[in-house]
Every structure is written in structure tokens, then in C-alpha cells.
Amino acid sequence: MIKIITVLSAAALLTGAVSVSASAVVIDGEEVAATYDATVAEGSSDDLPSSYSSLDKGYVTPAKSQSYNDCWAYSATAAFESKLLRDGVVTDINAVRMSELHLNLWATTRTNGKGWIRSISDSGYCYIAPGYYASWQGGIFESDAADILPDSNIKGDEVPTDRAKYGVTAMRYVSRNNMDGIKRAIMENGGVTTGYSHKGIFMNNSTSYYMPESYTEPKNGHQVEIVGWDDNYDKSNFKSTPKNNGAWLMKSSWGSGSPLNGFYWISYETKYLFDGKAYEPCFAIEQYEEITDRKKMIQNEIFGATYEVTLEGKNEGVFLNRLTFDKDFYVLDKVIFETKAESTEYELYLVPEADGAPSNDTDTWKLIGSGTTDHAGYICTDINNIELTQSTASIAVKLKNNGGDAKIGVDEWVDTSNGAFKFIPESEFGMSYFYDNGKMTDLMQWYKDTLNNDMGGTLVIKGLTFKPESGDVNLDSNVDILDVTLIQQYLAELEQLSTNQKKLADFNGDGEIDISDATAIQVKIAS
Template sequence: MLRKLITILLTAAMIGTATLSASAAQIDTADTGAQLDAAIVAADYAEVGGTLEPEEPLPNAYSSAEQGLTTPVRQQQYNTCWAYSSTATLESLLLKNREQSFHLSTMHMNYWGTALENGKGWQREYYAAGYPYIALGYLTSFGCIDNELFDESKTVDDYHTTDNLYPYQAVNSIIYLDTDDRDTVKSAIYQYGGVIGNFHYNAKYLHSRTNAYYFDTPNLTTAEMNGHAIEIVGWDDSYDVGNFVSGHRPSSPGAWLCKNSWGSYWGNNGYFWISYEDLYLFESRFGPSYAITGASAINANSKIQQNEIFGATYEFNYVQQLRPKLNKMTYANVFDFSDGYHHIDKVVFESTSEGSTYTVNYIPVDASGAPLTDSSRWMLLAQGTIEHQGYTCAEIYGFNAPMTKGAIGVTIEKNSDTDIAIGVDEWLTTGGNYLFTPESEHGQSYLIGYSNSAIDIMDFYQTKLKDDIGGTFVIKALCTNDEKNGDVDRDGDFTIMDVTVLQRGLANIAQLDNEQRRFADIDNNGVSDILDATRMGRILAQIN
């Protein structure tokens, strides 16, 4: 079977001219030489990334660390730079938003990014290098937990036996950055605290005294590259070229301030500088450089309604390739709202169709579970413009979905030269082996507008792409339950019996399931414990 091929060095898709022959990406990772900390390269992102306009004139030098927007440097385990840099960037955003300072668990993310018990998901070992997609999927599909709940001492066996943890925050907005535009990177740091960057690391090019780094050897092959991910937290336009290694100095001053994950004894208390002119910083072979721009609190009354947990590994743009004149398409995911989590607060979707307009609708389904194509039956929830490539968050105001199956549809309409693509968790291969396989099933995602009826995309994959694995659209609904916290026995009322049920569970007299633990955790710290029981009793007794 022919495959659409995205190599490291080539952005053009190899597609048949008459029909679309296949789907998904074969990623040419070759063999990285890095044993210490390889960030395995992904698809070429040379054409991906949006610009940001500064909200105010940018200073010549800035440091989020000096502004108190970074957490202490940590020492990573395994090849997990991608996990440490992404959690550090989210920590900076939370501090920027004046949230409580957290050290988020990287090890939980790392173990999450391995194969599931059913064999699906990321086909990697926990000690192996990772991809930016893993962090993007974890943070938007699961969220994050505090490091105290799952720290570096935890093993992969601990992960598979821990089922009572749920996230503190879930990321709902991410911008893929146009790193060719220096002010865009600066603006992202200035507005959100930090950005994810990747570069090729060779210790010989790091100045031992100034901790300044500049790599100037061109034309490295993939096998020669040691990929490393860091959080970029500042810049200095006047950073002197004399600070770099003699014989390997940039032609002009200026450097980025970076927070590393090799411990506080490395570099300058864990920080270092990298030249604006470094040849492999923001290299497209490492995947997207991005900023985390929004997150939502998750507690006992909230849930992410979603049909996939991996985020976008690819862009579903096949309909426009097959029918170039199409300028509008509705992508819909069917959810079951009967569990009570039906008050829709936000809809999150991934798309690289920057500049396109979008509308979000609630769409009833027919007896077979397929979304209705009659748009007069749809309920408009939100509309706007996809301002940046990445994950877009549409705010929804006061909509309660019927407590049954229903669909959330995202209609993307072409504006000028943009396309009408949406993110999909599609399979990836490398070296003839699967790198990622989704859990896609029929009845989850549908195309509306390609034909007269709603098309299950699993059927589309099979008939149009000769692909039986398929994928699922990355459309998520952040929902709340209108019942009260504290309703541990789930009878619809918060009473002293709920305190008793929790106490019996804590004493191991009764077994609490995950749902009961969620509603028992009324202080929303991720753990249901005796403090929650005490607080519940005080609330019922109307004691402050």
C-alpha cells in the first residue's frame, strides 16, 4: 500500500493524482546518535507555525525567571526532556496566571506515553526518547497532576496499578509558533511565561564558563543529531558574541535564555544561553515549537468528553485533496452525555487552518447514532476565527446537552488561502514498524458536507484510503456535572451519609470506585482523604 510520506527533509506529500491512495505518516527517524537525551525527530514542521503580535513594545532583554515565573530546575530521568520541558512551560503559564505554584509530574506523562494494555498508543519503552505529540496529547487529553502524587520514584508498574489519580489542570489552548519570526517567540514568552524549543546538543559547543551555546556546523544528517527539548524563558538582544566558544561564534549578538532539565548543578544553576543564530534551534525535524496559552481546572464536577486520548498526530485534510473546490467541512464527534457531565463549558479542537473561520454546534443524532445533516436542527454554540495553528478553545456559555448521545460539530470554512483541516490521532510508522496506533472505532467521528449523509470516518478511511486502522477527530468538550461535590454515594444529594461512605472507604471497610473518589475530593487536590471528610462534615454543619 502506498503511503503518504512525510520525511524529515521533505514537506511535500506524495499523493496519487487521481485518487488518494493512503493515509498517515511514515516518520523517517533514522538512528539518532544521542544516547543521553535524544528527542526523536518527528515530521517536518517547516510550514507550520503562526505569528504573534506583541501586546506591547518588547524590551531588549527579558527573563521569566527573574519575574518569578519559573519553578526550580529538576533533574530528568531517562530520555524525557520532552516531558520536563512541557511541564515546565505549563508551570510558567500557571504562575503567569497567578495560580498556585506546582511541580507537575513528568513521570506520569512519561509512562502514559507507552503502549496501553490493549497494545494501542505509543509504541515506545518508558526509558526511550519521545515525541512532542506525546506531551501535547497528554496535556490536552488527560491534564496534569502534582509531582507529589506521582514523583520520579514511581515505576511503570506503579503507573499501571494507580487508577485513582485525576488531573488538576487540563490544557485547552496551544499555539504552534512561527519560529522564523523572532518577535513571535519573544511575544509568546512575554505573554505566557515560556515556550517549548528543541535543538541539537553537542557539549563541545557549550562555553564552560559562560554557559553559552552555539552550533554552527551545517548539513547534519538525522543520524548525527542529538535532539534535546528545553523551555525558553527569556532573551537578550545584546548578548555578546564573545561569550561563545572561540572559533564557533555567531556573527551578531543576541541569545535565548533556556531552562534545562539536567539539574541545578549543570550550567548556570540549570540555565544556559543559546544564540539566535544556532543552526538547529527550532529545527523543523524536531516537530513544532509551541506555547501553552490556556488551561482549565479539573475537579470532581468536571470531565473531558473525548473519543481519543492521544491528541493530534496528523492533520485530516484528505477531503480537500480529493475535492479541491470544497471550501467548508463539518467534523463531528459523537459523545454520550448520559453520565451527567453535560453542561458544556468549552470545546477544544486541533487545526492548522490558521485564518479559517469556525462554528461549533451541538448536533442531535439519529437512531443509528449518526449526526443529523439537517443544519436547522443544530444548536449554535460558538463561532470565530482560527487565530493560530494548534489547539483552539471555543468558550461555550450556558448550554446543557440532552443527557443522551449527541454530537459536537466543528465546521471549518476556508478563508483566503487556508485549508479546512482538523487534527486526527492517526497512526504513524517508522522503519516499517508502527510508532503509534490509535484506538479508533466506528461511531465516534463523522464527516458532514462531503456527501448527502454523515460519513463515519472509519468508512472513509477504508473506502477512500484503503486503511483499516483510521483515526479519530481531535474534538473535545470540557463539561461539568450539575450535581454537588461531596455526593460520594451518587444518590443526587449531599448528606451525612456521604461522609460515612468516605470514612468507610478510608478505613478499608468499603471499596470506593474512581467516581466516588472524585466526588469525595472536595478540596480538589487530587486525593480523597480524611481532610475531605472533615471538610464535608463542617459544610454540612454549616461551620466555616
């Protein structure tokens, strides 16, 4: 078993730790070296327009001016703002302003010395925002964060997170080898984020930018929101000339004082742009939910994926997170996991406890969902009203990748070439496992045995749970006529109710379940 799992990165394992790779390249303010894939997809599908602008459609907020080396925070909040506007959840552009400061402060070193090892003024990483949003720690409007002020001494876990309005459940990663995918993501979600290397010498009249592939000097990362495109944007508009016409419309975070009010055209062929090895992930927010006091994200990590793990040389793998559920939030509504493997078949299982660990007996596992990933990124699956009967259980994700190794996200430590850690996970034994050949192995134990490292990592597998309200007898998060029918079937001894369902069925609170409860629910529905 000693080599059965491997950590996927663009760099080799060095002295028990993964050196910083393209998956965690620094953006905004530091020059770094990273790998690069020069391939750019050509052409466009017939069903896509030759030009499009979310800005013209009113889905993009005005350009802001970053305060620190936090373009990564500005581009991420801009993408979320665009998604809300695109969906019509918020129609007033001035009312949808989200707090970049909250994201920046949240991503500072925590009081235990872990998390993202940075201060408010330090550079960041492309992976910070996806973890922040997927953990439901963020999605906070500036109006709700007015009392949060810049503080160089604040710790990440001292930043309040109970003000978040929306939590992300699915994110789509995009890359330069699928331009159609980028365009569709913009049209469907309002905008996407991406990093690129910005050098002032390649800016032309503060309106257009193109870094040629021939440029080999160190990069200077910058992250922006892409909100449109023009296949016919003339290549002569750039300071140096790319091979072909075509450019993306990008929103930066340098204020609105430029000729295009803080927006710029950037050539399709710009080196490092949408490059999956140099600056990743480039992402669009696909799904989110309004956060209420009846929903709770159950998770072992809040930082999101920094790398991927896989069963080496196998296209199938079973990965588990052992979760402790809140007794009041006893219905599993959704499962979220991260993977970079597209077109991967998956099955989801609820795994009971056995001697303080996930059960090895697969006959006791309950299939709760299945599907095929239609994109790389954070995958969300709706679960059909699964009642949680154990306070601790595991969610297992069984992956089958016919195009390669099965892989899933992990929040493993990140360090730089000089050995300075930039991210330290809060991983512990008993959180994450993998199952193979009838054996359950703790992921932390694998890190210790294989890499002689105690920091380890935690798999990115989460469960969204909800607390049913009185009358929601069928546990579908709605009180409707179906609940009335279920009570009637129970009274006719045609259906059984669990202990929790019986409490919900006793709508009038008199300790009995009878026709008066069904009638009271009908009155509520009609009111």
C-alpha cells in the first residue's frame, strides 16, 4: 500500500513536502517561475456569437481599485457579483457590491499558525477564493461588512463569517484549450476569473494588452474577471502583433480611470492567459444557495483544494470524508466534491461508523447519488432526502475516470522553492480516508508513512444539510400537500415514519399524530 496514493502536482516531492507548483502560483505582486502550455484553441462553434459582452447586458459591476496585492480577491468577488446579476437575484448593480476586504482578511494566517500564511498586504493564490466560497465562509456584501476594517494584526479565524448571504455549491474550471467552454461560461454566469502575467511594456494606450509567447522573463501575476469577447478585435490594436485577431474583454482592479473605465482588451494569444499550468484555477461560479439558519455545510476543511490525490495507476478510486453532523440538521441535501477530472463517473455513498472509523463492509454502504462530471471543478449533486441517523458517518466518493487516474481535491500544504510554507492545513487523523482492496486507510497515516510528514491533508468532500421545519414530514425542505398525504398514509398504516418524522408530523405539538395535524398543515399551506 505504500505507493498506492500519489499527490498530483507539476513538481516533484521534495523532503516530505510538495514544492509550489503551477497549481498554486503566486499572483499580484511577486515574480515566479512556472510551467506553461502554449496551446490555444482555435475557432469558435457556430452556436456562439462572434462577440459578446456581459458588461453591455448589465451583468458587471464597475471596476474597483484594489487596496493591497489582492487582485485575486477583486476578480473573485467580481465573478460572484456578475453571477448574481446574470441570474437576476440582484438587479441593482450598486447593491451587489461584495467585500474584497473580508476575503483578504479571512485568508490571513490563523491564530494556530495554520491556513494561508500571509498578511493583509501579501500576495495571494488563485485557489484561495474557491475554498472561501465553497466553505460558505464568504459571499458577504460590503453593506454587511462595514464595521470590518483593515487590520494588519488580525488573524484569519478572527474574521466573522456569519454574515455570508450566499454559499457556492458548484464551480467550473476553464482553460485555454477550450475557448468555447470559456465563452459559454461567461454567457451562462456573467464572467470568469483568470490569471495572467502583467508587464506594463505590453500595454497599449491603456486599452489593450498582449504578451507574446517569445517573452521569457519572470512573470508578474495578476488576476482579473473576463466578461466578454470579440473574435474580430483587430490584432493591430496591440503594441506587438499576435498571429490572429480576437480578444477577451477583461475587468481589472486598478480603478476606473482608464479610457475604457477600468476595462481592457487582452489578446486570445496572450502568454499564460487561461493557462491551466501557470495560473489555476480559472473558474466560473455555477451554483450557489442563499444561506439561511436552516442550512449548514458539514465539512472537514474550509480552504478548498490546493492539489489532487489519486490511486496511482488506477482509473477507479474510493475516497471518504468522515463527518460529524449537527443533530438538528439531520437531512443530507447535497454532496459537493472537487476534482479536475472531467467526464468521470461517480457514485456517492453514506458509510456508517464501525469502531470509530468508516465501515470496511461495503454491504452496509448506502448509495445516495451518482452521475458523471461535466466539468472540472467543484461538483454538486442533489441528494434525495437522506435522513442522517448517526451523528458521525462518512460520505464516500467512488470515481471512475476512463480517461486516466481517478483524482479528487485535497487541501494539502503548499511551500515555495525556498522552503517557506504558504499554506498549512488543519488536517487531523480520522478526517479523510481512501478505500482499496478491502482496506480503509487514513489519509494522514499515508502522508506520515509515505512522506514522513505530519501536516498531511484533507479531502474536499462536503455535505450540505438542512433542518426541517415543523410539518415537513417527507424531509424535502418544503411544507406542502405531500406532507399531508404522508401523514394520512401513516395514520392508515400504509407508511412508516422515523422518530424525526414523527416529531415533524405532530404539527400542533400535542404529543399525538392525528388528522388534526394534517388539517393544520393544510391551513398553513392555504394561508
